[in-house]
Amino acid sequence: MLKLSDTFLKGRRLETMVENQTSYTLKNAAMHVFETHEQAEKVLLEFSQPVLASMIEGKKIMHLRDYESFDFLPGESLVLPANETMCIDFPEAKSKNPTRCLAMAISEEKIKNVLQFMNESITKDDEKEWSLMDYNFHFVNDPGIFQILQRLLFLFSENHPSKDFFVDNMLRELIIRILQTNERKIYTSSQMSINSNNRLSYVIRYIREHLDEPLNVEDLSKKAYMSPSHFYRVFKNELGISPIEFINNERIKLATGLLQNPRLSIKDIYMRCGFESRSYFNRVFKNRQQLSPGEYQAKVKTIRYS
Template structure:
């Protein structure tokens, strides 16, 4: 799984139990490792450059300006603009089970150079130009992004005279992959933009809190006080995907994090995510992650670098 090596953990200084920060700075980027060892609420964090935050262990609840709060789990990343304030809760952090997260701050100059390269070498099918990535883009890491993040974690902490060069090459690939992922929209982030008192926001919260239970359009529509057909149309219009697609996306998002725990069996994972059969779980997972759950688990559980 994406993780911190024993060498890192033994060498870093633990000076705070809430968002203890270990940082490594290079020419075009800085890598920050944050660790929280006790429960906390409303912790504020901000960077002066665009940042990719990626969860390693534990759970955060993110509160972003003008967006619905959401759980931030292992296997997920979030792209934020410079000077965007994050307000973070740590509902489960403890000394023996800390919450850990990477924050990779990337210079806008580096991002712009990659965008120029993409527009010159790999134009979009619709001939529109690549632009700065959608910010507040919350997504599940695919295996390519997962492996780049693991490699960057190694490179930043390595004592090598050419590591700036190595990191620059990895940053270029990471930015390209994120932009292409953003273009595909692994799962809709429109839910972050729903007002907290909208009918759909209430249903979204219910889905995320009951993923392990049976969920169907009829029951969800009644919670929104709409007929099933009207609910389906409103949901798809607002979020761009059907209710079942959204439910499956959220279940796969949860599964990605659970599969990084080597103690969990595939059966345990798909049942906890609300899938009734392994065959259906395999089919939905592979369609979204391009790997079977067992192959994903084997790759994600490789030893940290």
């Protein structure tokens, strides 16, 4: 989970309880941190440049044009085009448990320069040229993207004469990693675009609706009317990850939300998410969130009651 430094929290000014904005602007990008300290609905937000929005704390419900509404949770990011209007609900925001989100607006010129660099230096598996990312791309941050975002939070707020240079280098790596992640097509249900037929779409909906139950390739392949080996190949070709990786990603997204409920024990949570043992749950969760479930739950509790 991304963390705001004590220096940032002490230095910023709270002028409004809904989407209070702290901004830092450099040559090729601007970093905005938004904080909401009370429940709110239908808050509109728009940027004049492409933006990477990353949840830090709390929960938002996002309403985007032409897409179904979805929960936006810590550890997730969303790529939006310039001039895209977001309509946002804050169902759980409180003064002691605020919702916080990082928005990194990046110049289109910078993105084009990185694309040119990638096409000159990084060969795609299909040998085609790299192109602009799919906007409204919603994904779970991998460790590399998480570390870059945490570093950018520090760099933008640091008073250093060379920070424009430092940030520019980090932005290039961030754009490359996002484009590579986008290439793997890890989409939410509202963005899922399956090229084969409705059998795979049905299986994906089934997985999301039965995360608390045992799920394995053999049973899922029967629901898709495919052999296990053919199902595995089709699934990985369409989504860029194996069925088990997809299931674990969905279970961790569910667990991240449940861990913010102080009335639930970790055992309750891993069982609701379909993990057979706490040790396996701990390992998968920490691999994706850089914290163990217990550490994550303790951090949420500390923030809530601080």
